[in-house]
Amino acid sequence: MTETITEGRTKLESELRNMVGNVFVPEAKVFGMACGCTGFAADLRGLQVDAVEVFREKITTLLEEISASVEVKPEFIYARKLPGSEEVVILTTRQLCERCRREFAGSKAPPRPDIIVLKKKR
C-alpha cells in the first residue's frame, strides 16, 4: 500500500504538470475519519481554480484511478481552494459514511464555498 500511495502521488504530480505546468504535490495520503469516511487526499501547490475547471474531466478520471489503486471508492471527488483566493490546495476522493453522504455531499450546492465538487455519485 505504501508504494501505491507514493506512486499515486508521483502520477498525480506528473499528469498535472503535463496539463497545466509547474504543479507540486508535497504530500499524498490515505485517511480514515472518525465519522466513517475514508479517502485519498493530495496537498497541492501551483494549481488554480480555472485550470481545474478546464481540465475537470481529466483530473477527475486521474483521481478516480489513483483512488481505486489505494482501495478507496471515489464516491465524492472535490478540490478545496484556499478561502478568498483561486489557489487549489487539496484534491480529495472520499468514500462516504452515511452521515456525510447526506450532510457533506447531499446538497445541490457545494457543501461549502471553498469546495469545488468534481464528481458526486448519484
Next chain:
Amino acid sequence: MVSLKIPHPGHFAALQEIIAVKEAEGLDAVDEVFMGGSPDVMGSGRGVLHAPLLDEIREQTEYAHEHGIKMNLTMNATCTGGHHLSFEGFKMFSWYFKELNKAGVDAVTVADPYLVDMLRDYPMQAVVSCLAYVESPQRARFFDELGADMITVDTNINRHFDLLEGIVNAVNCRVRLIVNEGCLYRCPFRYSHYNLASHLSSLNQPRAPLWAPDYYFDKCISLRLRDPVQIVKSAWIRPEDLAEYEAIGITDFKLSGRTKTVNWIIDCMRYYAHRAFDGNVLDILDCPQMLRYLLYLDNKKLSGSISHWKSCKKICNECGYCERLTKEALTILK
C-alpha cells in the same frame, strides 16, 4: 413572533438552497441570513470561506429580498490592529458601508464600538456582535445609547436569566441570542482566540508563520475530552427551550455555523424552526463539531434542565447539577 437568523456560507447556490427549504417547508420564523464580508476590508470572528465582492453581495441581497429575507453582513473582527481608527481606515470603512448600503444590505454586525458609531450614518441596522461581549445591563445600555439597533449578547450569559431580563429592560433596542454556540462556559481562551481568528481571516496577518497554529482550539477540545461536563455547562440553548426566552422578551435567535456545510445549516434551521430535536446535542452545535463522533449527548434527557439553569447561581463546585446531568445524558460512542 420569533425571528431566526440563519448562517450563510457565502456562495449563491447555498443561499438558494437555504431559501428553497425555508419556503418549501414553511419555516416562517426564518427572516434573515448573515454572511462574512470581504477580508480585504476586515476579518471576522469566524473563518471566511468566501470573499463576496460588492456585485455578488448586491445580487444575493436582491435575491434574498425577493424571498422576503433580510441580508446581514458580519464584520465582527475583535482586532483590526487599530486600522479603523486611522484616517485611511476611516475612509475605507466609510466607503465600504456606503457601498453595502447601496447594495441593499439590511444590517451589519460589528464588534467595535467605533463601527457602531459610524453605522449611525446609514439606514442599515447596526447589530452588535456577541464578540462585543455584552454581558450586563450596563454594557448593553452603552451600546444602545451609541446607536445599536440590535445587541447580540455574550453567549456566556445565555443561562443567566436575571442578567438577560435586566438587559431587555435596560435598552430600547432589540436583544438577540446565539443558540447553538458550544464554546466553553467562561472560556479562558475566548478573547485571545477571537483576536487570532480576526487576524487570520483578514489581510492583517501575523508577521511570522504560526508555530502553534490554533493553540486555543486544540486546548479547548482536549479540555472537554478530559472533562465532558464542560460540554453540558456550555451556554447553548435547546430548540425546545426558546419559549423560556420569549417569556422574558427575547424573540430574536441566531444560529451559528457559517463555516459549516449547507445541509448541516439546513438541518439546524429545521430543528430550531420546529423547536424540536431528537438526537445528539453535539450534532447541532457549531463548535466543537468533531466531538459528535465520540460523544452522544441525548437531547431528550435534557428536558427540563432549563428550569434549573434559569435560576442557577453558577457556583459549580457547590452545585454539581451539570455533573449529575452529564452522567445521565452523555455516553461515549463505541
